Amino acid sequence: MGRFHRHDGEHDHEHPHDHEHHEHHEVGDLSGYATGADRVVVLERIFTENDRAADANRAALDAAGVRCVNLMSSPGAGKTALLERTLAHLAAAGVRAGVVEGDIETALDADRLAPHAAQVALLNTGDGFGGECHLDAPMVARALEEL
DSSP states (O other), rough: OOOOOOOOOOOOOOOOOOOOOOOOBBOOOOOEEEESHHHHHHHHHHHHHHHHHHHHHHHHHHTTTTTOOOOOOTTTSSHHHHHHHHHHHHHHTTTOOOEEEESSSSSSHHHHGGSSEEEEEEOOTTOGGSSSSSHHHHHHHHHHOOO
């Protein structure tokens, strides 16, 4: 059975009950991605390699005495505004800060943050992993080298 299926039998409804219940129907995986054992093995290898690179990133940051914060949220949630204010407070306290800025295709947020940070490394993800703004550990490693 796929990830989704329809239920049969008696259950409560909040809407008028003017339809009949029917048997289970297979809906299947509608993701459009290939499924199966081969895909799982490939993804496990990718994630294992990413985990190793992430461990190396953490070790390098720890060795350099750098505190790293990962800030994620939906578009328009205020991440850049929060960073602008935070970076201003850090600068006033004499703390040097850099930013790894991930964006699908623009430099708008990186440009906004540049006056507030010692350095900004921009990572445009384009049509990367699923088309979203996904930063994998090797990408972050390259950005950290730039900083």
